[in-house]
Amino acid sequence: MIVNNSLDEVKKREKALSIIKDMVETGGRSKLFDLTGLSGGFIASESEISLLETYVGPAIFEEDLQNVGRQHMGGEKILPLNRTSSGILATILTLVKKDSNVVHYLAKLPAHPSIPRSCNLVGANYFETDVFEEFSIPENTSLVVVTGSTMDHQVIDEDEFKKVIDMAHEKNIPVMVDDASGARLRTVVFNQPKACDLGADIAITSTDKLMPGPRGGLMAGREDLIDAIKVKVNQFGLEAQPPAVLAMLNGIKNFDETNLINSFSRKDELFELLNERFDNFKTTPTGVMISPQGLADEIEVEHNLSDDDLAFVFSFILLKNHGIITIPAVSMPGASATIRFDLSTNDAFSLDLNELYKKIESSFNRLQEVAINEDECRKIVF
Numbered sequence: 001m002i003v004n005n006s007l008d009e010v011k012k013r014e015k016a017l018s019i020i021k022d023m024v025e026t027g028g029r030s031k032l033f034d035l036t037g038l039s040g041g042f043i044a045s046e047s048e049i050s051l052l053e054t055y056v057g058p059a060i061f062e063e064d065l066q067n068v069g070r071q072h073m074g075g076e077k078i079l080p081l082n083r084t085s086s087g088i089l090a091t092i093l094t095l096v097k098k099d100s101n102v103v104h105y106l107a108k109l110p111a112h113p114s115i116p117r118s119c120n121l122v123g124a125n126y127f128e129t130d131v132f133e134e135f136s137i138p139e140n141t142s143l144v145v146v147t148g149s150t151m152d153h154q155v156i157d158e159d160e161f162k163k164v165i166d167m168a169h170e171k172n173i174p175v176m177v178d179d180a181s182g183a184r185l186r187t188v189v190f191n192q193p194k195a196c197d198l199g200a201d202i203a204i205t206s207t208d209k210l211m212p213g214p215r216g217g218l219m220a221g222r223e224d225l226i227d228a229i230k231v232k233v234n235q236f237g238l239e240a241q242p243p244a245v246l247a248m249l250n251g252i253k254n255f256d257e258t259n260l261i262n263s264f265s266r267k268d269e270l271f272e273l274l275n276e277r278f279d280n281f282k283t284t285p286t287g288v289m290i291s292p293q294g295l296a297d298e299i300e301v302e303h304n305l306s307d308d309d310l311a312f313v314f315s316f317i318l319l320k321n322h323g324i325i326t327i328p329a330v331s332m333p334g335a336s337a338t339i340r341f342d343l344s345t346n347d348a349f350s351l352d353l354n355e356l357y358k359k360i361e362s363s364f365n366r367l368q369e370v371a372i373n374e375d376e377c378r379k380i381v382f
Helices: 006-027 056-073 084-095 114-122 158-170 182-189 223-235 242-253 257-275 292-298 307-322 353-370 374-381
Strands: 077-081 101-105 125-129 141-147 175-178 202-206 217-221 282-284 287-290 339-342
Touching: 006 307, 056 077, 056 217, 056 242, 077 084, 077 223, 077 242, 084 114, 084 141, 084 175, 084 202, 084 217, 084 223, 101 114, 114 125, 141 158, 158 175, 182 202, 182 257, 202 223, 217 223, 257 282, 257 287, 257 353, 287 292, 292 307, 307 339, 307 353, 307 374, 353 374
Parallel strands: 101 125, 101 141, 141 175, 175 202
Antiparallel strands: 077 217, 202 217, 282 287, 287 339
């Protein structure tokens, strides 16, 4: 094993960021291609930046964010946070009692790790399933969670979405929707309603996923619940700071649905190219992906690496050799090791798909060369 624990994942991410820094300093930003779908951005004018003081910033920008955020997310009130995970933690700290139950339905396991980790912090019993027939809400349940779109962009069925919400409300239990990418993916590509419009009490999205905003979280929902959660947010320093609030505001204003729609059509062209050489790539709504197990099935040499380790090594070869940033190289601990090539990003539109295919094939060939040497693979990652 190369990556054995959360500390290894942190060290792995630090190495990836140092590679990115060196590439920018030596070749410029144009040498990098961020295909994570999490590229985000920070859009701000000089006059706006001059207002980013501790108290002036919130006074100027948070009211505007309320209006823009409600248009984007629905709900009665908006709460900006420093991370989506922060909003999930604050919600569970607010609504979930010790020894009570939290039940979670999603299109495909596993859930984002922040949800079970937050439940563990408060001493709650946590259950998750991706089989609708197995989903139930036991007695003494404090919160029902739904994931709109998983870490690997598996989107929930709308009818099942509605049924879970109805089941919870029949028992007067609030529903929180983890809509990190789903707030845009579900609504734009799959034409589903906003989570709050479907009846969710709380919904939260990541403002850097599939939109030009900062790494942060934006929560929407019932005003009484938002107010209660906001107390916890402020108590534990989970709120978004003025620069992030401004960037969220402008990120939403500059969100262009056509980027997602265009990527929806380009993904098929890339998939056809890859399908001539590989057997285990799959399409996502905005690109293509290969799971760690799928990558392992493509390898034709004997090796001792785990499936996840193969994905980490592959992602570092893509980065070092071709400047392609994928999630496994830069991800936080616990994130999926599935490698996605997201075509909704600005960098993707500047890439010729035939050239991208050649870069992927070249990186895979290099992976096969080094997979037999665990020490060499460890050097690549660390």
